[in-house]
Each structure stands twice: as C-alpha cells, then as structure tokens.
Amino acid sequence: MFLELLLSVTAPLPAHHAWTVDTGPTQAVAALDDHHIIVCGTAGTSYIANIGGIPHVTHGLHDGRVFVAADVTPAGDLLLLDGEHHTVVVGVGGLLASHDFGSQGNRLTQFNHPTDIASNGHRIAVADTGNRRVLLFDMAGANMGLYDSVDGAPLALPTSVAMSDDGTLFIGDEATHKVYALNADGSHRWTIGGWGKAPGRFAEPSGLDERDGELLVADRLNHRIQAIDAATGKLIDWWGMHALKLREGNGRIHYPEDVAFTSEGCVVAEPFERRIQGFTIGEPDRTAAPTQPTGSQSHFGPRMGLHGRTLVVFEPEIRAFHVFDIDRSTPMLLSTFGEPGDDPGCVQQPIGFAFEDTNEGLLVSVTDAADGDTHTWRLDLPPVDRPRFDVDFVKLLRTTPATHAAAIGPPFKRTSQLPDGRRVALTQLDQLVIGEDERRIVFGDLGTDHGQFWHPTEIVVDHNGRILVLDHGNHRMQFFDGDGAWLMTFGTGRAYTPQNTPSMREDAP
Amino acid sequence: MSPRTMVLLAVLPLAGCQNPTRGFDTRTNDDVYAVHWNTATGREILVDEYFTIHASIDPEPRSVSIDAGMPEHRHGMLHEPSTRRLSHDTWLASDMLFHMPGRWRVQFDITDADGTVHRAESDIVLE
Numbered sequence: 001m002f003l004e005l006l007l008s009v010t011a012p013l014p015a016h017h018a019w020t021v022d023t024g025p026t027q028a029v030a031a032l033d034d035h036h037i038i039v040c041g042t043a044g045t046s047y048i049a050n051i052g053g054i055p056h057v058t059h060g061l062h063d064g065r066v067f068v069a070a071d072v073t074p075a076g077d078l079l080l081l082d083g084e085h086h087t088v089v090v091g092v093g094g095l096l097a098s099h100d101f102g103s104q105g106n107r108l109t110q111f112n113h114p115t116d117i118a119s120n121g122h123r124i125a126v127a128d129t130g131n132r133r134v135l136l137f138d139m140a141g142a143n144m145g146l147y148d149s150v151d152g153a154p155l156a157l158p159t160s161v162a163m164s165d166d167g168t169l170f171i172g173d174e175a176t177h178k179v180y181a182l183n184a185d186g187s188h189r190w191t192i193g194g195w196g197k198a199p200g201r202f203a204e205p206s207g208l209d210e211r212d213g214e215l216l217v218a219d220r221l222n223h224r225i226q227a228i229d230a231a232t233g234k235l236i237d238w239w240g241m242h243a244l245k246l247r248e249g250n251g252r253i254h255y256p257e258d259v260a261f262t263s264e265g266c267v268v269a270e271p272f273e274r275r276i277q278g279f280t281i282g283e284p285d286r287t288a289a290p291t292q293p294t295g296s297q298s299h300f301g302p303r304m305g306l307h308g309r310t311l312v313v314f315e316p317e318i319r320a321f322h323v324f325d326i327d328r329s330t331p332m333l334l335s336t337f338g339e340p341g342d343d344p345g346c347v348q349q350p351i352g353f354a355f356e357d358t359n360e361g362l363l364v365s366v367t368d369a370a371d372g373d374t375h376t377w378r379l380d381l382p383p384v385d386r387p388r389f390d391v392d393f394v395k396l397l398r399t400t401p402a403t404h405a406a407a408i409g410p411p412f413k414r415t416s417q418l419p420d421g422r423r424v425a426l427t428q429l430d431q432l433v434i435g436e437d438e439r440r441i442v443f444g445d446l447g448t449d450h451g452q453f454w455h456p457t458e459i460v461v462d463h464n465g466r467i468l469v470l471d472h473g474n475h476r477m478q479f480f481d482g483d484g485a486w487l488m489t490f491g492t493g494r495a496y497t498p499q500n501t502p503s504m505r506e507d508a509p
Numbered sequence: 510m511s512p513r514t515m516v517l518l519a520v521l522p523l524a525g526c527q528n529p530t531r532g533f534d535t536r537t538n539d540d541v542y543a544v545h546w547n548t549a550t551g552r553e554i555l556v557d558e559y560f561t562i563h564a565s566i567d568p569e570p571r572s573v574s575i576d577a578g579m580p581e582h583r584h585g586m587l588h589e590p591s592t593r594r595l596s597h598d599t600w601l602a603s604d605m606l607f608h609m610p611g612r613w614r615v616q617f618d619i620t621d622a623d624g625t626v627h628r629a630e631s632d633i634v635l636e
Contacts, residue, residue, distance in 0.1 A: 318583070339583060343576070344618045344626040360539065378538060391580045397539040399618075399626040 026269045027257050028069040028116070028207070029276060032078070034263040038070040039276060046070070046080075051262055051278065065089070068114070069258075073121035074165060077139075081126065086111040088126060090139065101141030106131050108143040113408045118163040118170075118208075125161040125169055130408045134158050134171055147171070150180040151188040156370045157349065157407060160258075162208035162215065164230060170215055172205035175348045175370030179205050179217055181233055190233030195319075195340045197222055200235040203317070207258030207269070216266060218256040221317055225259055225268060240268075253277070272455060272473060274446075300491060302412065302457035302472045305353025305364060309463070310379065312364060313470070313477070314338075314350050315492070321347075321366070322492055323379065323394065325387060326462065331477070331490050334381055335393040344399035345375055351409025363397065369409055372402025416461045418482045424467055430456050432469060434484050441484040448474055450486045535617075537627040542619050543567045544629045549601065556610055556635050562602040563595075566619060574618040575602035579611055610635045 028040040032048060040046045046067040068083035078091035086104040102111050112130025119125070123144060124137040132155050136144040147169075148155055156175030163169055167184030178193035179202065193202040203221030210216075214236065215228040224240040240253035255272035265280040301314035309327035314320075319340040324331045338347055348370035356363045365376040376397045382388055414426040422435045430453050431444040444453045454473030461467055466487060467480040479487040532547030548554060549561035562575055575592045578585035592602045607613050617629040 320583075336583075339578075343574075344628060395538040395630075396628045397537075398628070401624040 026271050026274070026276060028067075029258050029267050029269040030070040030072055030209075030260045031262045031267070032072055033076065037260065037262065037267055037276070038072070038078070039269070040067045040070055040080075049276075051264070051267075069116045069127075071118045073119050075121050077119075077121065079117050079119050079124060081114055081117040083114060086114060088114075088117060088124065088137070088141065090124075090141070099141065101137070102126075108135065108146065109137075109141070111135070115159045116161045116207075118161040120163045120165050120167055123163065123167060125163050127158045127161045127171070129157060129159050132156060132158065132407055134161055134169070136169075145186065147182065147186070150182065151191060153191075159206055160208045160218075162210045164210045164213075168210075168230065170208050170210060170230070172202075172208050172217065174204045174206060174220075175342075177202045177205065179208070179215070179228065181215075181230065192228060192233045192235070199226065199238045202226070207256065207260075209260045209266070211261040216259045216261065218259040218268065220255050220257060223253050223255065225253065225256060225266070251277075251279070300470060300472055300475050300477065301350070302470070303350055303353070303409075304458055304460070304468075304470050304477075305355065305366075306460050306462060306468065307355035307362065307364070309384075310355075310362070310381065311468070311477075312353060314347070316349075319347065321350075323381070324490075325381070325384070326468075326479075327384075327464070328387065330488070332387050333389055333492055334387065335379075335389065335391055337377060337391065337394040337396075342371070345377075345396040347375060360397070367409070369407050372407070374400045374402070376400070413458045413460060416459050416467070418461055418467075419465045420482065422482070424459060424461060426456055426459055426469075432456075432459070432467070432480070432484070434467070434482065443484055444469075450478070450489055451480075453478075533631045535629050535631045537617075537619060537629040539627055541621070541627050542570065542629060544617050544619075544631075546615070546617075546631065554605075554607060554633060554635065557606070557608055560605050562605055562615070564600045564602070564617065566598055566600065566617070569598045570619045571622050571624075572620045573600045574620075575600065575605075575615065576618070577605060577607070577613050577615045579609075580614050581612065607633070607635055 026039050026041045030038045032038050035051055036048050037051055038048055065082040066084035067080045069081040071079045080089040082089060087100050087102040089100040090098055102109060104110060104112060106112060111126060111128045114126050115129045116127040124139065126135045128135050133146050133148040135146050138144055155173055157173055158171050159174045160172035161170065169182045171180045177195040178191055180191050181189040183189050192200060193205065195203060202219050205217050206220040207218030208215060210230055213230045215230045217226045217228060219226050224238050226238040227236040229236055240251065253268060254270055256268045257271050258269040260267050268277045270277065299315050299317045301316045303314060305312040309325050311324040311326045313322050315322060320336050320338040322333055323335045325334055338345060340346060347366055347368045349368060350366045351369045352367045354365045360378055362379045363376055364379060365374050367374045378395045378397050380393050416424045418424060425433050427433055431442055434441040443451060448454060453471050456469050457472040458470040459467060465482055469478045471478050476489055476491040478489050481487055532545055535544050544564055544566050546562055546564040549563045554560050566573060573592055576585060576590060586606055587608050590602050590604045592600055595601050613633045613635060615631045615633065619627045
C-alpha cells in the first residue's frame with residue numbers, strides 16, 4: 001500500500017506538449033476510450049475526436065442539445081450533461097442514449113444550469129451550479145443525496161466534479177477556490193486550496209479528473225494544471241506556464257477550463273485559445289515566464305457596465321474593477337477598487353452592473369454570483385478638466401445580503417441599438433453586425449488586430465453613438481463608429497494589438 | 510477646506526507625536542453610523558508594533574468587523590485581527606499590526622439588523 005502511494009506521488013507527470021487540436025470554444029473534455037476524446041463546445045458543437053491531434057470528427061453529438069460536460073464510466077457508458085435543457089443523458093455501451101433525466105428547478109431531480117458531471121459506474125454526480133450544490137444519483141436517475149456544504153462550509157459556485165472508482169467525490173468551487181474530497185459515505189476527507197498563486201492554491205479551479213489515485217485540477221486563472229494525491233489531498237506537482245501571447249503553445253496553457261486523463265497522459269481544454277492540447281508523460285515544463293509580459297498587462301473580464309462617460313470593467317485576476325473616463329481622446333483609468341476575498345466590497349464573479357444617480361452621488365451596484373450579495377459603491381470622480389488616478393475616488397457604501405442567491409447571471413449583452421435605430425449584435429461566430437437589411441455591415445474576423453476580435457463577450461452603444469466591444473479574449477476594448485469604422489483600442493496596460501494605431505503613426509502637426 | 514485636508518489634519522497629530530490622542534471621529538460612507546475610535550492605550554500607532562483599537566459606534570449595530578489595509582498597495586495586514594464586543598456599542602479589535610510605513614486605512618464594517626454591511630474608514634499615515 002505504501003509502495004503504491006509512493007509510486008503515485010513520484011510518478012512522472014504528464015507535462016510534455018504532444019499535440020494540439022484547433023477547436024471552437026470548448027468548455028469540457030473527457031476521454032472516451034484509448035483512441036477518442038469527447039469535446040463539448042458551446043452552442044451544441046460537441047463531438048468525438050481521435051486522440052493524437054487529428055481534428056477528425058467521428059461523431060457529432062448535437063441532436064438539438066447543448067452539452068456542457070461529459071464523462072465515461074469504467075464500463076464505457078457515456079454520460080452527457082445538457083446545460084440548455086438541464087438534463088443528464090445516459091448512454092449505455094457508448095453513444096446509444098438509453099435514457100435521460102432532470103429538468104430545470106431546485107428539487108432533488110432538477111438542475112439550474114448544471115456545469116459538470118462525473119460517474120464511477122454506480123453513482124452519478126452533477127455540479128448543479130445554479131443551485132449551489134452537487135447532486136448524487138444512481139445510474140437510473142434516482143436521487144441518492146446532495147451536498148450544499150462541505151465540512152460546514154457552504155458550496156458557493158461548484159462548477160466541477162470528479163469521482164474515483166471507490167466512490168470518492170471531488171468538488172471544485174470557483175468562488176471559494178477550493179477543491180474538496182468526500183468519502184463514499186459522505187464524510188469529509190480533505191480540502192485543499194484557497195485563493196492564491198502558490199502551488200496548492202487555486203484561482204478558479206474549473207475542471208477535475210481522477211485516475212489511479214491522482215486528481216488533476218484545471219487551475220484556470222493561474223493557467224496551470226495541478227496534480228493532487230486523491231487519498232491525502234497533498235499537492236503532488238504542478239505544470240504548465242501562463243501563455244502570454246495568443247496561440248502560444250509548447251506546453252503553455254491559457255485559461256484551462258477542463259482536464260481529462262487519457263491513456264497516454266491527459267488533455268486540456270482551453271476555450272480561450274479555441275484548442276485542445278494533449279500532453280504525454282514527461283518532465284514538467286516550468287520554463288520561467290518573462291518577468292515583463294510582452295503582451296497585455298490587463299485582463300478584462302467578460303462583463304462591463306457603462307453610464308454616460310463612466311465605464312467599469314472587472315479584472316478577474318485581481319478581483320478588482322477599473323473605472324475609465326471614455327470621453328477623452330484616449331480613455332483614462334481613474335480608479336481601481338475591489339480585492340480578492342469574501343468581505344464586504346469583495347466580488348468573486350460579477351453578474352450585473354447597475355448605475356444610479358442619487359442624492360448620494362453616482363452609485364454603482366454589482367451583484368456577485370458567488371453569494372448573491374450586492375455591493376454598492378459611490379463614485380466621486382474628478383472634474384472632467386482635471387482627471388487623475390486615485391483609489392480614493394470610489395467608496396464602498398454598503399453590502400446587501402442576497403434575498404435570492406442567484407448564482408447564474410443574466411445573459412451577456414450581445415445586442416444594442418444605435419441612435420438611428422439600427423440594431424447592433426454580436427453573432428455566434430463572434431462577428432459584429434450593424435443593421436439588419438441588405439446594407440448591413442458585418443466584420444470582425446478572429447484575430448488580434450484592430451477590427452478583429454478574440455472571444456468578444458459584450459457590446460454596448462455609448463452616449464456618443466459609438467459601439468463599444470468588450471474584446472475579452474484580447475484583454476481590451478475596441479470602439480467603432482456607427483458605420484463600423486475602427487476608432488480606438490485600449491486596456492489598462494498594453495493590449496494585444498500588433499499594429500500601432502493610425503493616430504500613433506501620424507506625424508505630429 | 511476639503512474633506513481630504515481635514516482628514517489629514519486629523520491624522521497627522523496621531524502619526525507625528527508621542528502623546529496620547531483623543532482619537533478619531535468618522536462616519537460610514539453612507540452616513541448611517543458614527544464611529545469614534547482610538548488605540549486602547551491612547552498611544553500613537555507605530556510601524557511594526559501591535560496595537561488594539563477601541564471603537565464606539567452609534568447607533569448600536571448588530572455586529573462589527575475591524576480591519577486595515579494599504580489602499581495604494583492593495584494589501585492588508587499580515588494576519589487577521591480579531592474583533593469582539595465590549596458593550597452594546599463598543600468594540601475592541603486586537604492584534605492590529607501595520608508592518609510598513611505609508612498610508613493605512615482602518616475599515617469598520619458595520620452590520621445592521623437587516624444584515625446590510627455599512628463601511629466607515631479612517632486613514633493613518635505612518636512614517
């Protein structure tokens with residue numbers, strides 16, 4: 001027993017870059033057998049592909065469903081999680097769906113935006129994220145219990161689950177940044193993590209997989225995979241360096257969303273890079289990242305709030321909000337507020353901005369998906385003609401406890417309207433469409449230059465009639481006029497834009 | 510005189526002299542609660558020396574949590590202080606430690622009967 005454990009701890013980790021598959025945004029991956037993986041993309045693009053880097057689709061899994069996660073039992077039975085219809089689909093003997101169960105709600109056989117599924121062939125675990133719980137079922141779909149807390153600590157955003165052959169359940173929570181292990185009888189075995197960059201800590205653990213006593217954790221905001229001893233909860237090792245430039249490969253990892261063991265190592269889903277990377281056994285790659293990033297130094301999150309000339313954007317890596325004055329020739333950063341944690345004024349995952357002009361001044365309220373609390377700040381911004389940066393411009397007024405703890409926010413704002421009435425929208429292909437008739441304008445290829453986007457998440461038309469695109473994947477904002485002409489690109493630091501802006505190329509008068 | 514100047518004038522006597530102070534008065538940012546606080550010993554706060562805060566809060570809150578950090582540096586103290594109630598409106602925060610010079614902000618997170626948290630702040634500049 002000791003020898004087995006020692007072998008487990010000292011075994012070489014999968015860390016050599018082996019192959020890459022270009023995919024669309026992919027949020028989950030699972031190994032089907034020794035030769036195939038299941039890839040769950042967004043918008044019903046799930047499919048099965050060969051292991052080894054050949055982007056060969058052998059079976060589409062669309063069927064009108066939007067699968068957000070998959071798992072395969074030791075017997076080879078396939079489990080798929082339909083996030084759109086809040087349903088578990090069970091396939092016996094591979095792809096043949098034998099039955100499904102679940103609907104939207106909060107009863108014991110219902111889900112609210114479930115995000116992950118795992119099974120050992122006897123029990124099924126579902127991360128019921130919207131209800132802040134993990135549900136257990138038998139293979140027929142009968143409820144076997146639920147966990148809404150672990151060792152007295154409530155689950156906040158459980159988004160990943162894994163299950164070992166002996167029934168040990170592993171839960172990853174993106175709000176507490178911890179991974180929990182529960183024995184098959186439900187008792188607490190161990191907890192590891194908490195917010196941080198040091199090995200053994202996590203920043204949004206978003207994907208789990210277990211095999212032979214080793215648990216892999218996709219540590220999303222730390223851009224790495226961590227390996228944990230499933231028996232003890234001790235860190236075995238970690239690997240994968242932060243990719244600083246888009247499409248940087250060779251073992252570098254950028255926002256890993258999920259991880260799965262394969263017969264040769266493991267695969268990592270990186271929706272941000274629209275790819276799957278495969279890794280085989282080898283020495284971990286820990287090439288030091290450059291101390292001075294050559295690309296972006298900001299990480300604009302996927303949501304923004306706009307009120308007049310005041311733009312607020314969240315930076316997930318530091319759990320802080322940036323306040324910009326966007327009516328200047330170059331938008332100016334005026335203040336930064338918020339910090340990691342769960343204290344008043346600390347927001348884990350903002351799901352809604354609300355501005356209000358009151359007797360107290362301009363207020364901005366943000367609801368946090370982690371606990372449903374709403375935090376309200378007053379923005380005492382400087383006079384327009386005397387702009388400067390100061391952390392004191394923003395004061396926390398109050399934190400109001402949730403009356404209804406919504407873990408799932410409203411949809412991203414992907415449509416808006418120009419002053420002349422024309423509709424502006426981001427398509428499923430992440431292109432920007434202005435207008436709806438034959439004169440409509442469509443642009444926005446996948447890329448990093450001006451007028452190109454990488455995983456844009458929200459758009460809004462400001463009070464000057466400009467179209468603001470939150471180009472999340474490029475860590476920047478872009479402005480366009482109503483005819484689609486590029487106006488400006490900016491971030492808190494340098495943005496991912498290969499070309500200088502036209503205004504920068506012009507000779508000074 | 511700007512409010513900021515007034516705060517600095519209030520802070521400087523504490524930061525710059527060895528005499529006991531009469532403490533600080535502040536209000537929550539939404540003007541709901543009044544806070545008067547001082548070091549429990551009445552002595553000035555020094556870099557790298559533990560101190561205790563004694564705070565009176567009006568009206569009586571349900572609970573209070575006292576902490577501190579450096580706004581410009583975006584970090585807090587090196588460990589968590591503990592806050593306990595002394596009477597219906599007075600609170601004690603022990604194991605406070607400012608481990609470096611600069612501007613520190615003492616935060617009072619005051620929870621009302623409905624569970625809403627209101628924040629009051631005082632700035633201290635240590636040299």
